[in-house]
Amino acid sequence: MEKVPAGSLVLRVTPLICLLLVFLLYTVDFGSHEALSDQWKKLRLNWAGSRTEDPIDPEQLHFLLKRLLEGKNQTQLEATGFACHSDFHTEVCVSNRPVRIDMATMKVYAPFSQGLPPANRTISPYARKDDKVAMDFVSPVQVLQGNITFPPACRYNHKVPAVVFSSGGFAENIFHEFNELMIPLFLTSRGFQAHLRFVVTDYRPSFVDKFNKILSHLSSYEVINPAADGTVHCFPAAVVGLHYHDNLAVNTTDIPEGYSMLDFRQFLRESFNLKIQYLSQTEKPVLILISRPKTRTFLNEDQMVTMMKELGFRVVIAKPDMMANLDKFAEVVNSGSVLVGAHGAGLTNEIFLPEGAVMVQVVGLALEWPSTNYYGGPGTEMGLHYLEYKIEPEESSLISLYGRDHPVITDPASIASQGYRVVRDVYLIKQNFTINISRFRNTLVKALELTGQSDPLV
Structure with missing residues (x-):
């Protein structure tokens, strides 16, 4: 068999490959010259980083x-x-x-x-x-x-x-x-x-x-x-x-x-395509519990959830991994009747609740001012009902750290006078909660009544 030089083979095959590529471009990917032109325009727009801008008057x-x-x-x-x-x-x-x-x-x-x-x-x-x-x-x-x-x-x-x-x-x-x-x-x-x-x-x-x-x-x-x-x-x-x-x-x-x-x-x-504007558009009361794993943690969270379910709530436990996807979590909150959480950034999600819903904030020791000013007052301006559950010293983990008679418990103002870093370290970082279930139950009964979704036997 006659041997064909490698270079000659390339010269013979290359034109065929080029013709095949052109054929594929026009018939498979684009189908027509006009379609090819449209695709090129899209590529150019993507490269420029913008679609055509419409000038404002x-x-x-x-x-x-x-x-x-x-x-x-x-x-x-x-x-x-x-x-x-x-x-x-x-x-x-x-x-x-x-x-x-x-x-x-x-x-x-x-x-x-x-x-x-x-x-x-x-x-x-x-x-x-x-x-x-x-x-x-x-x-x-x-x-x-x-x-x-x-x-x-x-x-x-x-x-x-x-x-x-x-x-x-x-x-x-x-x-x-x-x-x-x-x-x-x-x-x-x-x-x-x-x-x-x-x-x-x-x-x-x-x-x-x-x-x-x-x-x-x-x-x-x-x-x-x-x-x-x-x-x-x-x-x-x-x-x-x-x-x-x-x-x-x-x-x-x-x-x-x-x-x-x-x-x-x-x-x-409008931005998140949320369907519910008013609480009256919801059915069974849904309670969303913000679960904090590191600071201001509910140490008896399981008991809290059991009590919430006994009241007739469908309970959604919102952990950090759930809240990380804002698009999806906004929909979850928008379907809620009551949002419960300890003072902290997670309560910002009250912004997605339907009007007429209830936000319940668990207020730790020395956290009254930020609780009211960061989430409580703004919540009422959002068309929400707002309830506070102020913990007793016995519900705070700070007692086991400092003792019942320490200024951290008896005189928070003296701790606050030492500056924000000290307040943050003590009351925001070190403080966790063991909630008094029977006392907290009373707060949630009020929340249920405010939603208008309460069972008359509760």
């Missing part, structure tokens, strides 16, 4: 940006194109004129009126500037104003404004995620009706994945991760920083559009 944009400020700051914005609002918790700066953002350095090149001196400033775009520990995890953003001789060239030009914020701080704790990020994002950006682009400094993929449903309802476009991008983006306007009102709070009087916490909860129902 300039007059409406300027109106919305102005409403983020107040008083003299609005006047300054109109006169110079740039102004800031600053308070105890946060700083929000607004440009109603085009800006360039260098993602590699997080420098914002903002406009400034001629004849005025440069007014550069550094902003930490996280709603907790009063907390030094949180701010250690927040990268600053520099805003440069004035006559910049050689501003960087734009790699991408956008038709919608940028909203710049940090996902640093305490963002791995669900209370702080809602308190300092989700609610402030709603306050700052809801009015734009998704015509904006988020630029997230201190980018955490886990944060973006966890809150994707909320982020995608506030913005129609992919989030920009500056560290991964590293190029210069140009925007018609920008907001750096987020507004903040109070703990899990939306103050209607502070929002021009008149939003309330009930509006935010409606927004959450």
